[in-house]
Amino acid sequence: MVRTARFSEDDFIQAAMALVAEGGPAAATMQAIARRVGAPTGSIYHRFESRAAVLGTAWNAAYASFTRVLTPLLHQGRPREAALAILPWAMADERRARFLLLHEPVALFEDTPPPAPLREALERLEDEFDAAFRACVAVAGDGASRDEELARAKFLIFDAPVAILRPHLVRGGTLPPFAARMIAELHAGMPLAVTPAHDRHAARGPRPVAVA
Amino acid sequence: MVRTARFSEDDFIQAAMALVAEGGPAAATMQAIARRVGAPTGSIYHRFESRAAVLGTAWNAAYASFTRVLTPLLHQGRPREAALAILPWAMADERRARFLLLHEPVALFEDTPPPAPLREALERLEDEFDAAFRACVAVAGDGASRDEELARAKFLIFDAPVAILRPHLVRGGTLPPFAARMIAELHAGMPLAVTPAHDRHAARGPRPVAVA
DNA sequence: TGGTAATTAGAATGCACGTTTTAGAATGTG
């Protein structure tokens, strides 16, 4: 390198996340990202090959940060703690949480999909997350009832907590104390059969892989 | 009228819904809507003043269809039935369900909001829906615990069933039988205090209003 | 101190979109 960079890769990613969080995918134009960072439009293209690459990198980073919190708890057979861990994760960076949880990826990536390396990295992250769920739930009966157990786990650990969180994420501001209470009550009233510890190792997914 | 129309207002609405359902808001361009209907682009402007008006009309229609099913059950104090009613409503028209439940309105309306009459009609629909929730839940204690009860109700009756439905909506195809089971189990494990019938009339919201 | 590669800087390009315009075709009314 011969000239010190004024703008980092992360500057652009943060700006893109913030713009999507505040105004939806359409608000994250290249010019808006550049303006928010205070850089000329062209500078983005020294770090990212396209808009899809910027959004894809941002998405992968947010997703990885999310699963980094959940995955270990799932592998430890603690679904309740995993579900509750979503709340502090979301409040630690509200914009990132809005970016990841409030927008279907289809709206971000449909028109122009991110470059292959990013897509593959995301697929790996998704596979790891899925494997963690499978490792957590008890193996019981045939394929159909196994699908049901997995669907129950994903609902209890991911979708329901996100649904509880969503109204507050949309509104912004602090999280009311009853959000955690509702998640706890949900897990008490709709218990999940957990894999015994000695089986969990066998079901464990591939080792975590570093993602850009 | 002096010339029979080849394309109806509803043709354009259906096309817009389908395009958003399949490819997100960005896919519903005026040209795409026209192409899908088989009409020239300009014809849309004989029925709608703008793209925002098309999407807004579609949104209001989907929302009204949804609340028409839920609202009466809420006013009858039957939250469990209301929650379960979401499933047949969604399967009756999957595209409409994807359109309404899979996309945050911010992504549809942020850049250009729909014309005032449509915004007002939507606000009325939302107020009615909210009033139905308030009429359903038991009034207990101070403001904070009342907020909590209302949040519980909205989660149990709307957000959680939608979260259970969402993966299958994303994937498409038929709904697995355990979706209804999960909703029933959820309501059994996390019961909701319901307003006694004689109080419900007082809390009832404004009469339903016809929407375009 | 001048060469060089990385970066900033910002204008330029081309394309897709929402919207408008212009022209023509269809249909009920007098």
Added chain:
DNA sequence: CACATTCTAAAACGTGCATTCTAATTACCA
């Protein structure tokens, strides 16, 4: 049968976008 009106039809316009291009800066190194 003409007229007014409502629609189809398709091209045209202006804007904003992603991306590319050209030039000017910067900082390290020989």
